[in-house]
Amino acid sequence: MTEPGSFGALGPGARVGVVGAGQLGRMLALAGARLGLHSVVFANSPDEPAIEVCGAHVIGDYADEAALARFADQVDVVTYEFENIPAGAAEFLAARLPVRPGPQVLAITQDRLREKNFIAGLGLDVAPYVAVEDPGALARAVGQIGRPSILKTRRFGYDGKGQVLIREGGDLASAFRSLGGQSAILEGFVQFKAEISVVAARGLNGEFVAYDVCQNVHEHHILATTSVPADIAPSLARRAQEMARTIAEALDYVGVIAVEMFLVETAGGNTLLVNEVAPRVHNSGHWTLDGAATSQFEQHLRAICGFPLGSARRLGRVEMRNLIGDDILRWREILAEPDACLHLYGKAESRSGRKMGHVTRFLP
Amino acid sequence: MTEPGSFGALGPGARVGVVGAGQLGRMLALAGARLGLHSVVFANSPDEPAIEVCGAHVIGDYADEAALARFADQVDVVTYEFENIPAGAAEFLAARLPVRPGPQVLAITQDRLREKNFIAGLGLDVAPYVAVEDPGALARAVGQIGRPSILKTRRFGYDGKGQVLIREGGDLASAFRSLGGQSAILEGFVQFKAEISVVAARGLNGEFVAYDVCQNVHEHHILATTSVPADIAPSLARRAQEMARTIAEALDYVGVIAVEMFLVETAGGNTLLVNEVAPRVHNSGHWTLDGAATSQFEQHLRAICGFPLGSARRLGRVEMRNLIGDDILRWREILAEPDACLHLYGKAESRSGRKMGHVTRFLP
Numbered sequence: 001m002t003e004p005g006s007f008g009a010l011g012p013g014a015r016v017g018v019v020g021a022g023q024l025g026r027m028l029a030l031a032g033a034r035l036g037l038h039s040v041v042f043a044n045s046p047d048e049p050a051i052e053v054c055g056a057h058v059i060g061d062y063a064d065e066a067a068l069a070r071f072a073d074q075v076d077v078v079t080y081e082f083e084n085i086p087a088g089a090a091e092f093l094a095a096r097l098p099v100r101p102g103p104q105v106l107a108i109t110q111d112r113l114r115e116k117n118f119i120a121g122l123g124l125d126v127a128p129y130v131a132v133e134d135p136g137a138l139a140r141a142v143g144q145i146g147r148p149s150i151l152k153t154r155r156f157g158y159d160g161k162g163q164v165l166i167r168e169g170g171d172l173a174s175a176f177r178s179l180g181g182q183s184a185i186l187e188g189f190v191q192f193k194a195e196i197s198v199v200a201a202r203g204l205n206g207e208f209v210a211y212d213v214c215q216n217v218h219e220h221h222i223l224a225t226t227s228v229p230a231d232i233a234p235s236l237a238r239r240a241q242e243m244a245r246t247i248a249e250a251l252d253y254v255g256v257i258a259v260e261m262f263l264v265e266t267a268g269g270n271t272l273l274v275n276e277v278a279p280r281v282h283n284s285g286h287w288t289l290d291g292a293a294t295s296q297f298e299q300h301l302r303a304i305c306g307f308p309l310g311s312a313r314r315l316g317r318v319e320m321r322n323l324i325g326d327d328i329l330r331w332r333e334i335l336a337e338p339d340a341c342l343h344l345y346g347k348a349e350s351r352s353g354r355k356m357g358h359v360t361r362f363l364p
Numbered sequence: 365m366t367e368p369g370s371f372g373a374l375g376p377g378a379r380v381g382v383v384g385a386g387q388l389g390r391m392l393a394l395a396g397a398r399l400g401l402h403s404v405v406f407a408n409s410p411d412e413p414a415i416e417v418c419g420a421h422v423i424g425d426y427a428d429e430a431a432l433a434r435f436a437d438q439v440d441v442v443t444y445e446f447e448n449i450p451a452g453a454a455e456f457l458a459a460r461l462p463v464r465p466g467p468q469v470l471a472i473t474q475d476r477l478r479e480k481n482f483i484a485g486l487g488l489d490v491a492p493y494v495a496v497e498d499p500g501a502l503a504r505a506v507g508q509i510g511r512p513s514i515l516k517t518r519r520f521g522y523d524g525k526g527q528v529l530i531r532e533g534g535d536l537a538s539a540f541r542s543l544g545g546q547s548a549i550l551e552g553f554v555q556f557k558a559e560i561s562v563v564a565a566r567g568l569n570g571e572f573v574a575y576d577v578c579q580n581v582h583e584h585h586i587l588a589t590t591s592v593p594a595d596i597a598p599s600l601a602r603r604a605q606e607m608a609r610t611i612a613e614a615l616d617y618v619g620v621i622a623v624e625m626f627l628v629e630t631a632g633g634n635t636l637l638v639n640e641v642a643p644r645v646h647n648s649g650h651w652t653l654d655g656a657a658t659s660q661f662e663q664h665l666r667a668i669c670g671f672p673l674g675s676a677r678r679l680g681r682v683e684m685r686n687l688i689g690d691d692i693l694r695w696r697e698i699l700a701e702p703d704a705c706l707h708l709y710g711k712a713e714s715r716s717g718r719k720m721g722h723v724t725r726f727l728p
Binding site for chain 2: 011012013026029030033034035036037038051052053054055293294302307308310311313315328331332335336338339341342343344345346347348357362
């Protein structure tokens with residue numbers, strides 16, 4: 001067994017810095033409290049939901065080095081709840097203390113083009129893609145990839161933001177302008193049989209543990225439900241987990257990683273295309289709070305602190321459903337269901353499209 | 365279904381005041397955060413473990429009405445993590461907002477004599493007992509009850525504190541003095557076959573839900589392990605749950621209640637004696653965090669907020685073991701066990717006899 005102190009391992013009582021203070025940071029802090037860890041979040045504003053469950057927080061902008069230094073002074077290790085931390089902030093922190101997963105992971109996963117190149121370079125399948133720097137390049141890319149296809153900004157896209165569908169007959173110049181003229185990539189539109197994700201963890205010593213493969217349904221570009229296990233052949237599920245492992249190892253990853261994939265039918269049979277890598281705990285892993293022996297949040301903390309990873313054993317057939325906007329009004333009805341576990345994020349205001357909570361249901 | 369607002373019910377976003385800020389208050393606050401509730405703890409000192417996971421806290425003495433008033437102003441409902449709140453403090457709070465379970469419950473359970481009288485008055489069995497106000501009364505009581513027997517202070521006893529064993533030949537006057545000359549009761553020493561407890565909840569509308577009966581082992585007067593289900597006949601387990609229900613209903617109880625009982629063999633067969641009623645979440649219910657569909661902490665909050673109670677369904681055979689003092693040094697070994705769930709309370713200092721955490725194990 002790894003001894004405390006080796007590999008930069010920490011102990012109970014360690015102070016964990018989490019950059020970002022939304023619901024993921026909140027659930028990380030709650031899982032940390034259970035293990036006796038002390039969480040400090042770096043928040044952009046005082047009303048973010050993770051703050052109230054942490055013993056300490058720093059409010060600042062990611063460009064504010066004084067705030068980042070105050071944050072670094074209070075913690076033993078840094079992690080993050082989302083991948084769009086400016087590279088400068090990550091490097092500033094990494095010069096002072098361990099940042100896990102490391103800045104090399106952010107550099108790749110923040111940039112759709114670098115990420116696709118990286119994954120394709122590992123010999124894994126991705127949807128066809130071409131870099132697009134200007135409207136002229138877009139025209140050439142559409143010539144190569146065809147329509148329908150999707151133009152996506154290289155950076156800062158999430159939940160369908162920063163992307164536009166290129167349909168038959170649509171105007172390319174206005175599509176490019178609609179994304180603000182940023183560097184982008186054009187991706188082939190994938191007719192998938194299923195969307196799946198692998199949520200897994202890699203420890204400080206290289207140990208790798210994957211949860212059962214999740215099957216996801218998005219509505220309006222936002223995750224609506226995750227069902228586990230995914231309704232796919234066991235051999236495909238194992239292949240998906242192996243692909244996630246290949247990616248995690250190539251990234252020298254530490255922490256929980258989520259790899260979103262498309263299952264597509266090709267002439268040669270079923271193929272898995274990697275869609276996106278999330279270097280963090282992931283919405284499609286929320287079911288693990290109720291449905292697995294170790295939650296993805298605890299697992300992430302175990303990994304970044306150098307603790308042994310926990311069991312990913314699934315406790316039943318589960319479905320996780322996001323509560324978005326006014327879905328939260330059904331809270332009482334959900335609490336009355338005997339096999340539903342309700343999670344609310346403590347957000348003061350329900351807005352359309354805002355993730356307010358989720359519910360995990362055990363299926364017969 | 366009960367509508368929000370009826371029976372004084374609250375909603376998500378409600379502010380829950382918890383008097384006491386030890387590990388029970390901490391686990392209540394963590395469960396509350398999961399439901400979107402905002403917890404405020406009333407602590408006696410700034411280093412108590414619940415404080416760091418709450419958005420707000422008040423530090424004060426229970427006699428400090430200004431502090432109690434500040435606390436009351438910040439919350440919608442008050443509950444407590446232990447039963448030894450001075451009656452004055454409970455009444456001060458109850459005059460301002462709902463206190464659940466109510467002060468009438470505290471008045472009974474704070475006083476061993478009143479509690480025994482109350483339980484016996486319900487027709488339930490208890491060990492033989494006699495009130496003892498002075499050394500002369502102790503001599504008469506020993507004449508009645510015999511030896512061995514146990515002299516216990518009427519108030520403020522826990523984990524074996526405030527009690528002394530009356531052995532054959534022991535000096536009665538010094539035994540009485542060793543408890544500080546307080547009002548006491550003498551109880552017959554019970555040769556039990558098993559110690560069990562029923563952890564259950566009663567809702568604001570009278571709904572009652574009991575967890576499976578727990579079997580407890582104490583060491584040095586402190587709970588060491590809880591195994592669930594208890595190794596007793598199903599009819600006895602049902603009887604134990606019915607006894608807890610009888611007590612909860614007679615108290616017009618709201619929240620989680622724990623009833624500790626002894627299983628004793630008598631000429632007439634097996635009998636259950638009520639040992640103690642804890643008007644709060646209970647150490648023997650910690651297994652529910654990992655081993656039940658709804659934890660006792662969430663269940664308590666559901667009850668006091670007027671939400672529907674959750675399912676008490678057990679997820680497997682479990683054993684909970686307290687980590688006391690230096691037991692916590694085994695944290696890494698426990699984390700490496702595939703079927704162990706570790707909970708640490710974030711206490712800075714490990715002292716002999718101090719509850720530092722617990723571990724729940726799933727048994728085959």
